[in-house]
Amino acid sequence: MCLSIPSKIVEIDEDNMATVDTMGIKRMVSLDLMPDVVDIGDYILIHVGFAMSKIDEAEALQSLEVYQEMLEAMEEEERRQVIETDDNCDSRGKV
Amino acid sequence: MNRLQLKDLYSGFRDPDTIKALAWAINDETKKLKEPLKIMEVCGGHTHTIMKYGLKQLLPSNIDFIHGPGCPVCIMPKERIDHAIALAQIPDSILLTLGDMIRVPGSKSSLALERAKGYDIRALYSPLDALKIAEENPDKKVIFFAIGFETTTPMTAAVLEQMVKRGITNLYFHINHVLVPPAVDAIMADGQAKINAFIGPAHVSVITGAKIYKSLPEKYATPVVVSGFEPVDVMQSILMIVKQKNEHRADMEIQYSRSVTLDGNTKAQKMIEKFMKPREHFRWRGIGDIPLSALELREEYAAYDAEKIFADILPTEPIDDHKLCICGTILKGLAKPNDCKVFGTACTPNTPMGSCMVSSEGACNAYYRYGEI
Numbered sequence: 001m002c003l004s005i006p007s008k009i010v011e012i013d014e015d016n017m018a019t020v021d022t023m024g025i026k027r028m029v030s031l032d033l034m035p036d037v038v039d040i041g042d043y044i045l046i047h048v049g050f051a052m053s054k055i056d057e058a059e060a061l062q063s064l065e066v067y068q069e070m071l072e073a074m075e076e077e078e079r080r081q082v083i084e085t086d087d088n089c090d091s092r093g094k095v
Numbered sequence: 096m097n098r099l100q101l102k103d104l105y106s107g108f109r110d111p112d113t114i115k116a117l118a119w120a121i122n123d124e125t126k127k128l129k130e131p132l133k134i135m136e137v138c139g140g141h142t143h144t145i146m147k148y149g150l151k152q153l154l155p156s157n158i159d160f161i162h163g164p165g166c167p168v169c170i171m172p173k174e175r176i177d178h179a180i181a182l183a184q185i186p187d188s189i190l191l192t193l194g195d196m197i198r199v200p201g202s203k204s205s206l207a208l209e210r211a212k213g214y215d216i217r218a219l220y221s222p223l224d225a226l227k228i229a230e231e232n233p234d235k236k237v238i239f240f241a242i243g244f245e246t247t248t249p250m251t252a253a254v255l256e257q258m259v260k261r262g263i264t265n266l267y268f269h270i271n272h273v274l275v276p277p278a279v280d281a282i283m284a285d286g287q288a289k290i291n292a293f294i295g296p297a298h299v300s301v302i303t304g305a306k307i308y309k310s311l312p313e314k315y316a317t318p319v320v321v322s323g324f325e326p327v328d329v330m331q332s333i334l335m336i337v338k339q340k341n342e343h344r345a346d347m348e349i350q351y352s353r354s355v356t357l358d359g360n361t362k363a364q365k366m367i368e369k370f371m372k373p374r375e376h377f378r379w380r381g382i383g384d385i386p387l388s389a390l391e392l393r394e395e396y397a398a399y400d401a402e403k404i405f406a407d408i409l410p411t412e413p414i415d416d417h418k419l420c421i422c423g424t425i426l427k428g429l430a431k432p433n434d435c436k437v438f439g440t441a442c443t444p445n446t447p448m449g450s451c452m453v454s455s456e457g458a459c460n461a462y463y464r465y466g467e468i
Contacts, residue, residue, distance in 0.1 A: 002140050002246040002298045006104040032253045035362035049221025050250050053301045053354055057099045060353040067113040074116040
């Protein structure tokens with residue numbers, strides 16, 4: 001019920017309606033509840049036929065960057081564990 | 096800075112490797128936890144994500160989820176479904192509602208069964224369609240059975256605004272819009288669920304702003320993290336909660352920063368304020384009466400208020416659930432769907448006995464679809 005889908009504005013009409021692209025599907029939505037001015041190319045959240053907010057691109061990019069760093073940290077940890085396991089095998093081999 | 100692509104807003108927050116990295120970080124951080132975590136995800140959308148992506152299986156055993164009351168279809172008491180049915184049976188009427196509402200059983204029937212009998216009952220994609228239907232059917236009484244939490248309330252208000260602007264006089268509203276904070280307070284006041292952290296709703300908060308949860312950490316010493324609905328969002332929110340616990344903090348934090356601010360959508364809030372006011376009493380399915388937990392139309396709009404105009408045909412007696420259905424206990428966070436005797440046997444999504452099985456956001460429906468956790 002409260003789900004909402006990120007969409008991109010492709011056209012804005014005179015009667016405060018916008019055409020949006022939701023993963024390749026074009027739909028019409030009302031901009032009556034939008035607090036900010038929106039432009040073509042903006043990302044917005046859609047709920048039951050209305051745009052409800054603009055998605056903050058800088059915040060989204062920042063989150064994705066944090067995840068990228070976490071992934072790198074995990075990969076490094078995994079590599080370290082593999083090397084340590086190898087070392088242990090080597091040492092066992094020498095005994 | 097790379098410009099964001101639309102697909103990043105989906106795939107970036109559903110990435111399996113990121114989910115794995117977050118699970119790894121949570122498992123590491125949880126080693127320091129002093130007490131088990133009982134996290135209430137208030138909103139059914141989060142329940143759905145936790146089940147769909149099997150997130151519980153990625154987490155240590157000392158993190159448990161309590162599924163909250165944030166499912167507007169689930170909390171609708173039977174007497175109000177009977178209202179919808181009575182309204183649909185008015186001669187020359189068209190009854191409109193949203194989503195799964197049509198399938199929820201009332202005391203004797205559901206809107207879907209009444210539709211099969213020939214009554215004009217329609218499930219809308221958007222409340223905006225109500226305007227078109229009213230204009231195209233000037234001789235009919237068009238009644239919108241409006242449901243939803245704070246996310247969906249402004250859309251009803253926007254329809255009211257347009258209705259007044261266009262001079263439409265045959266559209267009526269039966270308002271069932273409910274509020275998150277009083278329901279959470281009622282569950283915490285009950286105290287039985289032993290919740291010690293909250294995942295705050297995503298799109299309710301887009302409208303209201305995260306400010307509505309600011310009192311929770313103060314009152315109950317519980318962390319609250321307002322989370323997006325994607326699996327990466329939920330995992331990051333859990334990590335934020337565990338970190339707060341380890342640092343002995345109880346704060347309100349926003350994980351869903353790409354869409355939620357402290358103040359929310361003030362235009363939508365003003366639109367609601369113009370047409371609606373808090374209702375003195377509203378009975379929640381399973382939870383019971385919670386004062387000031389829902390909205391009603393202001394007196395100025397009484398001519399459009401279906402509850403006032405058609406008061407003489409609307410039943411007033413509260414009606415309890417089927418005695419085998421434990422939906423109410425689940426909504427209070429005191430039981431899981433598989434504690435129910437009729438779960439998956441007499442009660443399935445095709446033959447729901449209770450509202451938690453009807454809605455795709457209901458805990459029973461999610462457990463049935465994605466398997467138990």
